[in-house]
Amino acid sequence: MATKKNNENSTGNYGQVTTVAEIGQMLRHKRKQLDVLQEDAAGLSGVGTKFLSQLENGKETAQIGRVLQVLKSMGLEVYIYPRSSSPFKDR
Secondary structure (H helix, E strand, O other): OOOOOOOOOOOOOOOOOOOHHHHHHHHHHHHHHOOOOHHHHHHHHOOOHHHHHHHHOOOOOOOHHHHHHHHHHOOOOOOOOOOOOOOOOOO
16 A cells, blocks of 8 residues: 655645645645635746746746745745754754
């Protein structure tokens, strides 16, 4: 029996990201949670609807600066930690 990883987002969970597709899934979940249309989210983020759509669909070549811009505008943050440490250890 296969176990489900913590960062899979079919249920809208947030967590560790290992692929662009997971970023897209988390972003789409947050946008829908905020009840914001893709067109409106793109405008608020300063990107085109096509870019946002491609990002939500996991396009591997998305520009990191624009990805961070969209995540910030949707109220999401990115943290980077060494694999050897646990960012949630002291919580």
